[in-house]
Amino acid sequence: MGIYVATASTWRTVDLARVNTIAVPLTIACGITFWVLAVLENNRKNQKETWKSVRQLELDLEIAEERRILHAKALGVPVDQRQFSYKDSLPRELENLRTEAQHYRRIHNMFQSIIIIGSLGTTTAASLADTPSYLKWVTVGLSFMVGVSAGFTGYFKYRERSFYLQQTADAIEQQANAFELGIPPYTDEEGANLAKLTKEVESLRVEQRKRQQQLDQPHEGRDGTV
Structure with missing residues (x-):
């Protein structure tokens, strides 16, 4: 038209x-x-x-x-069947742990990239002899972004969260592979191996929750618990 x-x-x-x-x-x-x-x-x-x-x-x-x-x-399913069902749920548990670890890793890498690029940009803009007015605002903005990124990275501990989650996932996968292959410590009959696998995986999950709680505590509380 x-x-x-x-x-x-x-x-x-x-x-x-x-x-x-x-x-x-x-x-x-x-x-x-x-x-x-x-x-x-x-x-x-x-x-x-x-x-x-x-x-x-x-x-x-x-x-x-x-x-x-x-x-x-x-x-009223018997214990051995519940343990077998628990073993079958391990792949999904591993996927959830690794997905969460990758999520925190991406956040950490993003903040670290902002810190590196912002620090270099701030230094470069501030080193100019005759800094234009718009570059001064750029310097202020970059400095603010660097400070915010450093503060979030130091407070929320994204790298540590990702590391612990990935470490727990690798440990659980190692136990599951040892069970499937029948290598030590899973060399007994299937019922005993299932009970041992359940115990080991639960211990790893409890340890991961304790690490998570420790990371969620403030610096003062975390220092007091160490």
Whole structure:
């Protein structure tokens, strides 16, 4: 409509032939793209009832696991079967630990990058003999970002959290692999090995929770507990 109005209003006044040679094919392409997207959107709406988001699928999985636990509790499942079910849940536990460790590692790397780049940028901007006014504001902004990043990194201990989570995941994986391969200390019968594996994994998880609690404490409390 814009092309039509412009052409009609400038008829015999301005030559828009060159503009129209580009604008008309572009308008046609946009119309075809709009039609294709409209068809796809209509199909998506028709299939919306059968589609579920990732969050909904995760929620359904959590509900199913809770129901499985309640059902197993009502049946009075023997200890050895509960231990076997506990062993089968270890892969998901490892995935959660490593995902959380990677999350903290990314945050730590981001803050460290800000500290390094901000420190170099602040030093470079401040070392100029005649610093323009806008560079002074850049220096102030970089200094503030460096200070905030250093403060968050020192207080929340992202690197330590990532390290402990990854260490716990590796230790649990080592125990699970030793159980599957039947190597020491899992050289007894399956029932005894299951009990030993459950004990070792729970010890590792308790140790990880203690480390997490220690990192969550303020500096004064953490120094007092060491």
